[in-house]
Amino acid sequence: MSDDVWLNDEQQRAWVRFISVVERLPGVLDSQLQHDADLTHFDYFTLAMLSEAPDRTLRMTELALVTNASLPRLSHVVSRLEKRGFIERTQSPDDRRATNARLTDAGWEKVEATAPGHVGTVRDYVIDPLDAQDVEDLHRVMGKILAKLDPEHGLRVQR
Amino acid sequence: MSDDVWLNDEQQRAWVRFISVVERLPGVLDSQLQHDADLTHFDYFTLAMLSEAPDRTLRMTELALVTNASLPRLSHVVSRLEKRGFIERTQSPDDRRATNARLTDAGWEKVEATAPGHVGTVRDYVIDPLDAQDVEDLHRVMGKILAKLDPEHGLRVQR
DNA sequence: TTTACTTAGTTGTAGCGTTAACCATCTCGG
DNA sequence: CCGAGATGGTTAACGCTACAACTAAGTAAA
Known part of the structure; x- marks a missing residue:
């Protein structure tokens, strides 16, 4: 009965390590990107997802899906990236409620310039060990x- | 050469899944705790770490260590939890710079009341699958x- | 014991994310 | 075709976190 409620030792140990990583990893990714490119990890990931999309364009809803974000969060982030010239918003012709986000040339260059350093961090902290x-x-x-x-x-x- | 810079397919797949979990899990934990106990996951974790410490007391620096937090962040969080009566701060007699954080009886009861629901969420989303x-x-x-x-x-x- | 450095912790500010409220557009049953 | 509900997205208000600046206390060298 109490086994259903609490965790056994091995589960407990695994959980504690896992949650420690979950708490710390975003900070590590954020500080490298913030320092080297003035981007949060989420900013970078957003640009990266657009860079892989057909015509470097996605609807806000789809972009929110692939970036694991809420729509309000994405809307804020895209607004900031738009101000910086990395993304442009356009109305979708099909559905006038919908907004398309498109990576600009400047955004493309930003991703290309930023990717190596970011991948290096991912390698150092996650993949190479x-x-x-x-x-x-x-x-x-x-x-x-x-x-x-x-x-x-x-x-x-x-x- | 380029293998050192980018990730291979298996690494890429693993990374994308991992980072998705890292982005989503905190939100799930936070919303359950926020809804059921008006606590963030970090609030809960802080109280839980104190509840397991000798005399339910830890120095701020130690508490920051076990909770994976910066000292400023911890200080703010402890201030809020102190206002709500879950923690009390006392000066350490050994080192007058140091502050001890101690879980009050109300804090203890809060942890006891909150733990089952939280563990249930951890089970549902992480352990049981x-x-x-x-x-x-x-x-x-x-x-x-x-x-x-x-x-x-x-x-x-x-x- | 004075000076300089380190350690412990708090506080202010600015920026990001969540929730709730909102507007516009689309869909579909009557 | 029209009204109700659903969908797509933005905005406002508030709370939390990071970063920087600061105070206070301990440490150590001259």
Whole structure:
């Protein structure tokens, strides 16, 4: 009965380590990007997602989905990036409620210039300490958790 | 050469899933606790760490360490929790610069009342989707990452 | 014991994210 | 075609966090 309520020792240990990483990692990513490119990690990720989209354009709703953000958060972030000239907003011709966000040339260059340093940080703190088996396990375990956190996304992957 | 700079496919997939979880999980934990107990996850974690300490007391610096927080952040959080009667601050007799934070009886009761719901959320989203092997792998992989993110802590564990 | 440095902690400010409220547009049943 | 509800997105207000500046106390060298 109480096993259903609390965690056993191995679960407890795993959880404590995991939540420590979850608390610390964003700060590490943010400070490298802030220092080197005056971007938050979320700013960078937003630009990066656009850079991979067809015509470097996505609707706000889709962009919110792939960046794991709420729409208000995304709207704020895009406003700031728009002021800095990295993104432009246009009305969608299909649906006049919809807004498309498009990466400008300046935005593209910003991503290209910023990516190597960011990937270096990801390597240093996450990828390089792991061997191939670890990476495979990380992928598998995060897949299971993500399926719970974001069922639609999870199902989309499994289809 | 370029292998050193970018990530291979398996690394890329693992990273994207991992960062998605890192972005989403705090929101899930926060909203359950906010809704059920009017606490952020960090508030709860702070109270929980104190509840496990000897005499339910820790110096601010130690508390910052175990909660993965900066001292300014902790100071603000403790101030709010103090106003709500969950924590009390006292001067350390040994070192007059130092402040001890102690969980009050009301704080203790708050943790006891809040823990089951929180653990339930952790179970739902993280532990229950995983089998025993997954939990073991999560523990191992997070250990390696944490050793990089927080070398002193990591060394302490490995000593 | 005076000076300089380090450590412990708090406070002010500015920026980011959440929630709630809001407007505009689309969809669909009657 | 019209009214109700759903969808797409923005904005305002508020709370939390990071960064910087600051106070106070301990430490150590001259």
